[in-house]
Amino acid sequence: MSPKESAADDLQDLAALWSIGEARAHDVVEVACAALVAGLDSPALRILAGYTRAEAENEVPDLLPAVLDELDLVYYPRDSEAGQEAVLRALAHQLPAGKLTPRELASRVHQLFGHQLPKAERLAELDDEYDIIEYGDRTLAELDAAVTAEARTLAHNRLDHGQPS
Structure with a gap:
């Protein structure tokens, strides 16, 4: 598995965990940063990776679906x-x-x-x-x-x- 594929898997996993409250918003931001370093790129991913800890809690819920969509990953609605x-x-x-x-x-x-x-x-x-x-x-x-x-x-x-x- 390439670093980009591994980063995409990590982002997909953490997004799923976040969707049921098993990961924190700032963890999603950290994985977004790692994904950029691994070579994944999209406009929404760059924005997500730039959030501070304080911004993450309010901004991740609105931006994460766009990030996943741009990267051809799946956004799972809460409790599906x-x-x-x-x-x-x-x-x-x-x-x-x-x-x-x-x-x-x-x-x-x-x-x-x-x-x-x-x-x-x-x-x-x-x-x-x-x-x-x-x-x-x-x-x-x-x-x-x-x-x-x-x-x-x-x-x-x-x-x-x-x-x-």
């Missing part, structure tokens, strides 16, 4: 199922990046979506298994491996920088 699935993929990407452990991923997904999002159901079930591990028939290593496998599947289900499937 497609947006929730994008957040699920974004969280799954954090496991191989070392930002989350398998247990943290399963717990976070379970907290966010419970058993309500079909594509997140397996991780929610695995989080339940972590809670009763001393009574279950799986070891911690087996649970971690199952979460890692599920995260890998979810992370690879992305098409064209997060376009809905």
Whole structure:
């Protein structure tokens, strides 16, 4: 994956996380700066990258849809199922990046979506298994491996920088 593609993926993931309140507006600005450095460019991206921390909170909601549109990325409306699935993929990407452990991923997904999002159901079930591990028939290593496998599947289900499937 090229630096530009990686930056586009990072921006897409953070935009999805931001859309459900899981990332701060100034985090979006920081990723926009990194995207410019990586070679992505658009008029709205340049404006977004120039916001201060204080401006970010008020300006990101209005500008982010334009940035994503100019870069051929997807803006997910707040609380849409497609947006929730994008957040699920974004969280799954954090496991191989070392930002989350398998247990943290399963717990976070379970907290966010419970058993309500079909594509997140397996991780929610695995989080339940972590809670009763001393009574279950799986070891911690087996649970971690199952979460890692599920995260890998979810992370690879992305098409064209997060376009809905």
